[in-house]
Amino acid sequence: MNWKQIIYTAIITLLVTILSGILVNWYTLKNINVSKNEELVYEVKNISRFKSDSLNISIYNIIVSNIGNVKSEDVSLKLDFNEPIEIIDLTSNLERTEEIIKPVNNENQQLIYTINKLFPKDNFTASIALKNSIENPKVILQSNNIVGRPISVSKTENEEKTLFKIKYFAAIFIAILTLFPVLYFSTRIFRRVFGEYPQNLNNTAFLSIHNGQLELARKLLEKEIATNGGTTSELSNYGLVKFLQGKNSKEYEPLLRMADFLSKSLSHNKLVLSFNRMIIYAKNNEFNKLENEFKTATQSNKTEFKKWYHYSVIISEMKSNDKQLKEKLLQLEKKYLT
Known part of the structure; x- marks a missing residue:
């Protein structure tokens, strides 16, 4: 996490804390001893x-x-x-x-x-x-x-105090719970606005792949998987590296299969996997499968996909070297990216 993210997260945390305090105060005033009653x-x-x-x-x-x-x-x-x-x-x-x-x-x-x-x-x-x-x-x-x-x-004074404490701490607990989704979505918004990504081996490897530095990407991914295990992102990126380095399908397909198994519930994981599969199908001129993965990737997150698609040197080189593939990709861009 860089200094921009640290400052941004600190500001969001402060705002959420203030809003949580306001929420707790509002809740207690509205629900506990606020109404004027005669008894x-x-x-x-x-x-x-x-x-x-x-x-x-x-x-x-x-x-x-x-x-x-x-x-x-x-x-x-x-x-x-x-x-x-x-x-x-x-x-x-x-x-x-x-x-x-x-x-x-x-x-x-x-x-x-x-x-x-x-x-x-x-x-x-x-x-x-x-x-x-x-x-x-x-x-x-x-x-x-x-x-x-x-x-x-009627309620005794002790019972009223106990009820007050229960409601008060319930309000605090609810306020704390709201902190986590707010931080999660604020981080996503930060990435969309400022284009920042967490600094880790997998993200560096991903950028290395699409910058044409396959050997660096391979070393980074092998280190990450050996140390922390592989998620959909690491496994599918590693499978793509093996494919681009000319390895046979027995080496990269099992990695993609494992990545597919892990990607079932997360749209970001599906995006990474579809993006990598799309490149493999493009290289192999499997145009029907290429279009399926292209469509799936845009459905997962079109904005993020467009960033990756236009950044990738691999895709640029494929367009330059294969006229038929270039025409197909231009059709897909017009169909799914406009």
């Missing part, structure tokens, strides 16, 4: 009963909380008991301001409280001591917008 919950707890020969008391603590992020207005708390009640003691207040709020309705079997405003994280607590053993009251809680619910069926 009222209640809990009846610390119920105690005292009974003796002279005393029979039931004590209740009812807590109403606003766990949303919008204030609740005109909150109504109604406590319905299953039998007539006699109040021994009653205290009720807002925890934040310590404002005392008395019931607006104290009927035989019912207590009703009205709270003008209950801000987020505010709690209202009512402690009630009743004569006799009284069962838990039925609670009806509502504001002018929503109906409250028991705290047992």
Whole structure:
């Protein structure tokens, strides 16, 4: 990778990182605690009963909380008991301001409280001591917008934090995953725009072949295949070198066959293989096969094929030395390259 590619890749990585951060921020704002919601919950707890020969008391603590992020207005708390009640003691207040709020309705079997405003994280607590053993009251809680619910069926703070973390890290993971395809396609775009290729033995060998330096190409390919093994590109290039150096088909055909086996899923590999086969068929004046490979190569990547086709000294020499082949290639150029 040369300095242009290094700078280009660094810029793309920086942009993707910034965009990923924006994506994560947008995702969390849009999906986690962003919407303004009003949520009222209640809990009846610390119920105690005292009974003796002279005393029979039931004590209740009812807590109403606003766990949303919008204030609740005109909150109504109604406590319905299953039998007539006699109040021994009653205290009720807002925890934040310590404002005392008395019931607006104290009927035989019912207590009703009205709270003008209950801000987020505010709690209202009512402690009630009743004569006799009284069962838990039925609670009806509502504001002018929503109906409250028991705290047992709402999400606890820990659950909300856990959900936040899961969604947040999921968003980061998705953002990281997007980095790889972006880098892949940006590298392809860079090659199209700037005409740059990775520096490796196979690419140098390919250029050597089509520059007429067959012996240099052979040495480079043999070293690459012996060291790292051969992909479609290396094997088909090596097969072409053997063909151009006058080796018989028993030496170059197995290489092309292996290259063909490896090329089934990658368009670039198919392009390399078709390009090399096209040259072999052109040299042998097998025009039907030549056209098939020419067509396949242009279908794989016409832009890249045209670069290689016009660069190749081998193709230029074949045109100069064989009038019939030149006419055939000109027909194919007009048919597939224009």
